[in-house]
Amino acid sequence: MTDALAIDGLVKRYGAHAAVDGVSFAAPAGQITGVLGPNGAGKSTTIRTIVGILAPDAGRIELFGKPFARESLRRVGYLPEERGVYRAMTPRGFIAYLARLKGMTRTDALKRADALLEAQGLGPYGRKRIKTLSKGMAQKVQLAAAIAHTPDLVVLDEPFSGLDPVNQRGVETLIRNIVAGGGTVLFSTHVMEHAERLCDRIVLIDKGRKAFEGSVGEALALVPRNATIEVEGGFDLAAALAPQGFVAAAEGEGRWRVALETPDASRRLLAACAAANAPLTFYEPARATLHDAFVRIVG
16 A cells, blocks of 8 residues: 655754654555644644744655655645635625635636535535634535545644534544545644544654654553442452452442453453352443553653
8 A cells, every 4th residue: 555645753943842753554455544732833834844844953755655745736735724705795705716726627616615615514605704713614525625625635633623523523524525525634733532433544743753653543552441230238349350350449439440351361361250259230341542552652
């Protein structure tokens, strides 16, 4: 599988501070790659360097298998973290204008703008001034403008920021549709739930350095699973399960957390509780989340 984007040893400094410090990763073509990390980790600086807004101090960037060149950016769509639209323009005019900057004809750009506005539920607002729209609607217009020229690689910096849950789901659907149509998406976020639902691969960045790169499943595999158990009558679950090789940690009155170290551990744990005549009132094996993996990796 080829990579739509590959960076190697990327460095970007501001004075003595390395905002990006030797980061390397790839975004495979036809997949969704998430760049994750806490605020200030270096995500936006990495993305701005990838799309040519910032010049790297060291490292290599390849787009579509070739060294970075301005001409390649015609095949890239970009949504910056800072939201900004020409408020006096109409959504239709704004989207078409940016599409024409990427090489589309006026007729095709206007047709594409109309189609995108309809798809985003903004058809009736296409000829209104952007300044009359809500913040969320204006953000959807800017996102539509980023993909109007049907780019091969779409780079989105915090695309869910400022959107309500309904519009966030709409953006998730849009991202999936881009990939279903043959495109590639790279997006940054500090909200793990979006990445867990969407991404084929993730890159975790912390303090300017790459902490992890791999699939969501590979990240989740780093987190031990647990089961939460509640018992009645002051039953000592730790003592009852210790002979079976389970370690139970008390979390409150009658509430315990037990580590599940192997794939069949949940079944064996339940059998061990039954054998010990533990008076269970609650049993729940917890699925690891990407948030858990993130905390385990970066602390």
